[in-house]
Each structure stands twice: as C-alpha cells, then as structure tokens.
Amino acid sequence: MTLQQLKYVIAIADNGSINLAARALFVSQPSLSxxxxxxxxxxxxxxxxxxxxGISVTPEGSExxxxxxxxxxxxxxxxxxxxxxxxxxxxxxxxxxxxxxxxKAFVETAKAFGMDEYELAVHxxxxxxxxxxxxxxxxxxxxxxxxEFNRKVIEKLLRDNDLEFHELFPCHIYVYxxxxxxxxxxxxxxxxxxxxxxxxxxxxxxxxxxYLAEEVLSTYDYKRIIxxxxxxxxxxxxVGLNGYxxxxxxxxxxxxxxxxxxxxxxxxxxxxxxxxxRRNAVLSPLAKRYIEEMMKYKEMAR
Numbered sequence: 001m002t003l004q005q006l007k008y009v010i011a012i013a014d015n016g017s018i019n020l021a022a023r024a025l026f027v028s029q030p031s032l033s034x035x036x037x038x039x040x041x042x043x044x045x046x047x048x049x050x051x052x053x054g055i056s057v058t059p060e061g062s063e064x065x066x067x068x069x070x071x072x073x074x075x076x077x078x079x080x081x082x083x084x085x086x087x088x089x090x091x092x093x094x095x096x097x098x099x100x101x102x103x104k105a106f107v108e109t110a111k112a113f114g115m116d117e118y119e120l121a122v123h124x125x126x127x128x129x130x131x132x133x134x135x136x137x138x139x140x141x142x143x144x145x146x147x148e149f150n151r152k153v154i155e156k157l158l159r160d161n162d163l164e165f166h167e168l169f170p171c172h173i174y175v176y177x178x179x180x181x182x183x184x185x186x187x188x189x190x191x192x193x194x195x196x197x198x199x200x201x202x203x204x205x206x207x208x209x210x211y212l213a214e215e216v217l218s219t220y221d222y223k224r225i226i227x228x229x230x231x232x233x234x235x236x237x238x239v240g241l242n243g244y245x246x247x248x249x250x251x252x253x254x255x256x257x258x259x260x261x262x263x264x265x266x267x268x269x270x271x272x273x274x275x276x277x278r279r280n281a282v283l284s285p286l287a288k289r290y291i292e293e294m295m296k297y298k299e300m301a302r
Contacts, residue, residue, distance in 0.1 A: 003075060005039045006068040008032055009047055013057055013065055066136035092286035093121035095133035096143035097214045098202055098231045099273070100252040101300075105293035107255075112289055120286070124231065127214060128157075128207035134276050135161035140287045142276040143294070145248075147269060149218075153211035158276060167274040168294055171301035173216055174249030174262040178238045181261070188264045191220060198224040198243040200234050215246045216269050235260070248273060250300045273301070 011021040012032070022029040040047055047061035057065065073091075090113055096102045106122050123133060130142040146154050146165060158165055175189045181197075183189050199222045202214040210218040226243065228234050235256065237243040248271055249262040275291065277283065283291075 001039060001042060003072065005035055006072050008035050009039065009065065009068055010072060012036065012048065012055065013061075017054060063136065066138070070137040090118040090284070090286055091120070092118070092284055092290065093123070093133075093139040094141045094143065094287075094290060095123040095125055095130045095139040097127060097130060097145070098124050098234070099143060099248070099250070100231070100255050101248075101250045101297045102143045102294060104252045104255055105290055105297070108293045109286060109290045113286065118286070126202070126204050126207065127212040128204065131157055131161055131163065131276065134163055134278060137278075140277070140281075140284060141290065143273070144276065145216075145271040145273045147216055147271050149216070150211040150213075153209070162279045163276050164279050165274050165276050167272050168291075169298040169301040170270050170272050171248045171250070173265040173267050173269045173271065174247050175244050175265050176238075176247040176249075176251075176260060176262050177244040178242065179259050179261050181238070181242050181244065183244075184261045184263065186263055188266050190266045191217070194244060195223045198226050198237070198241050200226050200228055200237050200243040200245045202234070203227040203229050216271060217246060217267070248301065250297050 008021070008025065011025055012018055015021040015024060018033055018036075019029055022032045025032065036047065043064070045060045045064060046058050047064055048055045049058055092109070094102075094106060103122065103124070106120075110118070110120055121139070123129075123139060125133070127144060130139075130144050133139040134142040142163075144154070146167075155165070175183070175194065177184055177197075183193060183197075186193075199215075201218075204212050204214070226237060226241075228237065234243075234245060238245075238260065246265065247262060249264070251260065251262050275294070
C-alpha cells in the first residue's frame with residue numbers, strides 16, 4: 001500500500017468516476033483502475049462497486065476512505081511543515097447534537113485562533129451520524145448525551161466504532177419554549193401539563209431508534225409530536241404553535257436571542273453531556289481549546 005494509491009482512491013471517491021478522477025490526476029484510466037484493483041487485492045477488501053452505471057463506495061470502502069483521508073492529510077501537513085517550510089493551517093472539525101452552547105464554544109474557539117490560518121468545520125446532525133463522523137475521521141470530536149435509558153446502546157455503538165465517551169457535566173431536564181408560551185412563567189412543568197402542546201423533536205432519519213433520540217423521554221406517549229431537521233425550524237415552531245422541546249437548560253441568548261425560556265421539568269431524569277473521540281486519540285490544540293470552552297458551561301448545568 002502506497003501513499004499514491006491512497007490519493008487515487010480518494011480522487012475516485014471525490015469525483016464519483018474513475019474516468020473523471022484519471023483526468024484530474026493526469027493519469028490514464030487503465031493505470032488508475034489497475035492501481036486501485038491491486039490495492040483492493042492486497043488489502044482483501046472491495047473499496048468500490050463497479051457497474052455499467054458507474055461506481056459506488058462499499059461500506060468497508062467508506063471506512064477505509066476515512067483512514068486514507070486522515071493519512072493523506074497528515075502527510076500533507078508534514079510536507080508543508082518540513083519540505084515547503086510552511087506553518088500550515090490549524091484544522092479542527094466537530095459533530096454534535098443540537099446544542100447551542102456547543103456552537104457558542106465553537107465560536108469562542110475560532111475567535112481564540114483568529115490571528116492564525118485555520119480550516120474549521122462544525123456539523124449539527126443526527127446522533128448516529130455524530131458517531132460515524134468521529135469514527136470515519138470527518139470530525140475530531142463529537143458532542144452528545146448519555147442517560148440511563150440509552151447508555152447500553154450508545155456505549156456499545158462507541159465500542160463497536162473504537163470510540164470513547166468523556167463526560168463534561170450532568171444536568172437535569174428542562175422544557176425549552178417561547179417566552180409567551182402559556183407555561184413559560186411556571187417554576188416547574190409536568191409532562192401532563194405539556195400534553196396539549198406539540199413536542200418538537202429532531203428527526204433521526206434511517207436510525208430512528210428510541211435510544212438514539214436527541215431528546216430524553218423518547219418513549220413517552222406524546223399526544224402531539226413534530227419532527228424537524230434543524231434548530232431554526234424548531235425555534236419557529238415554538239413561536240408559531242406554542243411547541244416545546246426537552247433540553248439541558250443551558251441557554252445561549254447571544255445566539256438564540258432572549259425570546260425563549262428553559263423551565264425545569266418535574267422529573268428525576270439526568271443527562272450526562274460529553275464528547276466522544278477515537279480511542280486513545282491525541283487531540284489537536286484546537287480540540288483541547290474547544291473542550292475548555294465547553295467546560296465553561298458546567299456551572300450553568302443545573
């Protein structure tokens with residue numbers, strides 16, 4: 001296995017075609033195909049499925065590509081640092097469930113490195129994808145929660161993907177709603193009081209398991225529930241329909257504004273919010289700074 005072969009595989013995946021990749025790499029199509037076939041034979045894996053309609057990446061090929069991108073990226077950084085004598089851009093990517101405080105921590109991390117060159121990425125996404133992004137090297141860190149209900153399932157997923165969970169802080173459950181919601185001024189709210197209002201929950205797509213739900217109490221028999229894909233729609237539905245969602249209670253008014261309230265839910269449930277990494281990973285300076293920024297919200301977790 002050579003670095004050139006890894007670059008070939010990445011180019012084919014990015015272009016979605018061996019012919020297009022060959023043009024981009026200025027090599028012949030037979031030469032490119034032969035190099036990839038030799039790599040697949042050496043590794044004993046099928047990276048691409050080849051049909052009359054073109055190619056597609058196999059599940060084991062997708063995993064291999066994650067590692068290949070990491071290796072090629074590291075080699076490029078070494079070349080820039082030691083051959084081209086460049087300092088290189090600082091790189092960091094994080095995937096997360098929909099937490100405003102995690103986005104705010106990202107903002108502060110970017111500000112801290114504002115005088116340097118950097119390449120950053122933040123992905124607010126589904127629970128299963130947070131895990132897959134870290135496993136596949138798309139993100140260095142993932143942010144999610146574990147509680148007693150989903151712990152066994154999440155921990156098994158992490159073990160299967162060679163990942164580990166690091167707790168940031170525990171917090172109780174809050175009802176997040178619009179400031180003019182009929183229940184917004186209560187000191188605490190019961191699930192029964194919420195029955196007449198729609199619960200806004202984040203869609204989990206193909207992996208729509210109760211254990212992967214972003215909101216706690218996912219097995220509760222909600223009278224009205226609306227699934228959404230993004231935080232902005234969630235907030236709009238809170239205003240338009242007097243909807244609500246269940247959350248950690250950590251509010252960042254700088255990002256979401258002062259139009260919303262977090263009221264304690266009468267429940268003994270506890271969320272353990274943390275971040276996931278590849279097992280025994282050595283974290284980048286940006287990742288370490290990001291974790292420090294998230295830890296600042298520990299005092300706000302109630």
